[in-house]
Amino acid sequence: MREKINKVTIEDIARVLNITAATVSRALNDHPGIAENTRRIVKETAARLHYQPNRIASSLRLGRTNILGVIIPSAEINFFGSVIHGIEKIANQNRYSVLIYQSNELYEHEKLGVQAFLQAQVDGVLASVSKETINADHFIEIKKRGVPLVLFDRAIDSLGVPSVVIDDYAGAFAATKHLIDQGCRHIAHIGGQQHVSIFNQRLKGYIDALNMHGIAVNEDLIVYGRVSVDSGRECMQQLLSLKQTPDAVFAVEDFTALGAMQTIKDADRKIPDDIAIIGFANEQFGEFLTPGLSSVNQQTVTMGEEAASLLFSELQTADRYQSNPKKIVLEARLVCRASSIKQK
Amino acid sequence: MREKINKVTIEDIARVLNITAATVSRALNDHPGIAENTRRIVKETAARLHYQPNRIASSLRLGRTNILGVIIPSAEINFFGSVIHGIEKIANQNRYSVLIYQSNELYEHEKLGVQAFLQAQVDGVLASVSKETINADHFIEIKKRGVPLVLFDRAIDSLGVPSVVIDDYAGAFAATKHLIDQGCRHIAHIGGQQHVSIFNQRLKGYIDALNMHGIAVNEDLIVYGRVSVDSGRECMQQLLSLKQTPDAVFAVEDFTALGAMQTIKDADRKIPDDIAIIGFANEQFGEFLTPGLSSVNQQTVTMGEEAASLLFSELQTADRYQSNPKKIVLEARLVCRASSIKQK
Numbered sequence: 001m002r003e004k005i006n007k008v009t010i011e012d013i014a015r016v017l018n019i020t021a022a023t024v025s026r027a028l029n030d031h032p033g034i035a036e037n038t039r040r041i042v043k044e045t046a047a048r049l050h051y052q053p054n055r056i057a058s059s060l061r062l063g064r065t066n067i068l069g070v071i072i073p074s075a076e077i078n079f080f081g082s083v084i085h086g087i088e089k090i091a092n093q094n095r096y097s098v099l100i101y102q103s104n105e106l107y108e109h110e111k112l113g114v115q116a117f118l119q120a121q122v123d124g125v126l127a128s129v130s131k132e133t134i135n136a137d138h139f140i141e142i143k144k145r146g147v148p149l150v151l152f153d154r155a156i157d158s159l160g161v162p163s164v165v166i167d168d169y170a171g172a173f174a175a176t177k178h179l180i181d182q183g184c185r186h187i188a189h190i191g192g193q194q195h196v197s198i199f200n201q202r203l204k205g206y207i208d209a210l211n212m213h214g215i216a217v218n219e220d221l222i223v224y225g226r227v228s229v230d231s232g233r234e235c236m237q238q239l240l241s242l243k244q245t246p247d248a249v250f251a252v253e254d255f256t257a258l259g260a261m262q263t264i265k266d267a268d269r270k271i272p273d274d275i276a277i278i279g280f281a282n283e284q285f286g287e288f289l290t291p292g293l294s295s296v297n298q299q300t301v302t303m304g305e306e307a308a309s310l311l312f313s314e315l316q317t318a319d320r321y322q323s324n325p326k327k328i329v330l331e332a333r334l335v336c337r338a339s340s341i342k343q344k
Numbered sequence: 345m346r347e348k349i350n351k352v353t354i355e356d357i358a359r360v361l362n363i364t365a366a367t368v369s370r371a372l373n374d375h376p377g378i379a380e381n382t383r384r385i386v387k388e389t390a391a392r393l394h395y396q397p398n399r400i401a402s403s404l405r406l407g408r409t410n411i412l413g414v415i416i417p418s419a420e421i422n423f424f425g426s427v428i429h430g431i432e433k434i435a436n437q438n439r440y441s442v443l444i445y446q447s448n449e450l451y452e453h454e455k456l457g458v459q460a461f462l463q464a465q466v467d468g469v470l471a472s473v474s475k476e477t478i479n480a481d482h483f484i485e486i487k488k489r490g491v492p493l494v495l496f497d498r499a500i501d502s503l504g505v506p507s508v509v510i511d512d513y514a515g516a517f518a519a520t521k522h523l524i525d526q527g528c529r530h531i532a533h534i535g536g537q538q539h540v541s542i543f544n545q546r547l548k549g550y551i552d553a554l555n556m557h558g559i560a561v562n563e564d565l566i567v568y569g570r571v572s573v574d575s576g577r578e579c580m581q582q583l584l585s586l587k588q589t590p591d592a593v594f595a596v597e598d599f600t601a602l603g604a605m606q607t608i609k610d611a612d613r614k615i616p617d618d619i620a621i622i623g624f625a626n627e628q629f630g631e632f633l634t635p636g637l638s639s640v641n642q643q644t645v646t647m648g649e650e651a652a653s654l655l656f657s658e659l660q661t662a663d664r665y666q667s668n669p670k671k672i673v674l675e676a677r678l679v680c681r682a683s684s685i686k687q688k
Binding site: 052 | 410446
């Protein structure tokens with residue numbers, strides 16, 4: 001069907017103007033050897049005949065599409081939406097378009113996303129790895145083809161590609177220290193899947209902050225969830241069933257924190273007076289809650305900008321993947337709201 | 345760089361196996377005329393030599409990429425995220441991948457998105473039109489190329505392409521009637537940009553519901569915003585400055601409703617007792633608010649499924665764009681939460 005509609009060819013234009021097809025082609029591609037006047041007439045005729053250049057053939061010739069592909073675990077997490085804004089900003093400055101693929105945290109889908117982007121002949125790929133991914137062959141495939149790849153937030157160091165991450169350890173340390181500063185001494189942690197490096201780093205930051213402030217780590221106060229509202233609820237119920245319930249919770253991310261908040265409220269405990277709480281990621285909804293949810297800002301837009309900038313420098317590099325890849329670590333910043341600030 | 349890495353050709357494989365290049369090509373493409381054994385050996389050899397098929401050439405030959413392009417105004421609005429889940433469900437069943445482009449509500453970006461998808465040779469495009477778009481030439485370009493196009497939520501009827509929308513008028517009517525049923529008689533409406541058809545339909549539903557229930561429309565109670573939290577705040581301040589303040593607000597969408605809620609709380613008015621409020625779109629954050637925000641569910645996943653199904657039937661149709669395009673209108677469903685239910 002597509003073929004039937006796009007039936008006007010370079011040969012048709014050549015016939016109408018009584019010139020060679022080669023001249024038409026050169027005129028359409030702004031070849032310097034073609035007179036301005038000829039160029040104009042060819043383009044006018046092409047437009048009049050509704051000529052559609054064969055873009056596949058064009059991209060084959062030019063070797064680039066001016067498209068970047070971005071793979072994210074989920075478009076519904078504001079964190080990634082915000083990173084994409086940063087990527088788009090730099091891409092637009094470089095006259096590139098950004099296409100997005102969401103893996104929905106599934107390894108099989110992530111592989112399909114890589115395939116789709118290679119198929120679409122994107123000039124570079126930026127990706128944040130799904131929680132399910134334990135095999136990186138599909139990313140190695142991108143490298144093998146010499147297409148620039150940059151990872152952000154959830155990176156795989158062993159891949160040897162440039163990445164932008166935030167300092168999850170320091171962010172978790174600061175969040176935990178903040179709760180200690182508020183007078184809390186029985187601080188629980190609701191963690192995420194520990195094979196995901198960023199979640200493991202947050203656990204370490206929590207443990208080290210306790211240790212550095214002379215508070216013994218109580219293993220009963222560490223529970224592991226699945227990074228969702230429902231899971232946050234379940235983990236909080238578990239914590240509330242302890243003999244010695246916590247006076248504060250550091251949740252691995254905001255959706256978990258939200259579920260925990262709902263359970264604390266349902267149990268008629270006051271936030272922050274009975275139990276203070278802080279999340280991570282500073283999702284949009286946090287400031288809309290009552291009380292507002294304290295969290296850790298991950299400099300999302302900056303992360304996107306830095307990742308895209310790394311990609312554009314890769315695009316200009318001949319010896320891609322030969323040298324030590326650049327790794328940018330952004331600072332994580334505390335955002336204190338009512339959920340963790342105790343009246344003194 | 346890319347060319348240097350992908351240097352293994354079909355001819356190389358043929359030489360290694362001492363068979364013809366044509367046989368190698370057929371074996372790699374699962375041609376039925378090739379023996380299973382030959383196919384296996386060719387594929388193993390190709391893998392061993394790190395042969396990378398020239399995918400551009402493949403898509404040129406096969407005429408399809410198994411990729412759908414989806415243009416949305418913003419990936420940060422859960423509404424669209426949810427529609428995409430519906431699209432992905434049907435796409436996956438048909439072994440298609442879904443790439444997303446966000447226009448950020450900008451006409452110029454929407455045009456670039458269309459270009460990127462045509463460049464990437466997607467087999468079909470699904471789009472929800474940006475609020476800024478008043479010229480549809482870029483969508484006409486998709487039609488001209490014979491690429492299937494389906495619009496969802498924000499459609500342009502004059503384009504003559506299939507679409508899936510919800511009944512915004514009936515949803516707004518039901519939301520307003522619900523407030524009347526709760527005993528409210530001074531019901532305000534915070535509207536959106538009126539050149540956007542769905543926002544205009546919601547205004548009409550509001551007006552007709554008042555008229556049908558014998559309540560005079562008071563123009564002071566209708567204010568127009570820009571569909572954002574900040575704009576919701578400003579509009580609500582305007583409504584609170586009236587001599588006769590409203591006892592209920594029907595906001596054109598949830599972000600506007602959220603801003604209005606914040607202003608009502610700041611003014612120490614009780615929700616819903618002093619002022620009941622209902623939004624539209626049933627965004628994720630609505631149920632997290634205190635009180636929970638009533639809204640109108642737009643059957644987002646169903647919308648995505650229906651839109652993708654329309655697209656796949658278009659893909660199988662020879663006389664695309666010849667007959668009357670199909671338009672599916674989904675029912676909008678009230679979701680009543682604490683923000684609008686008065687204790688009786």
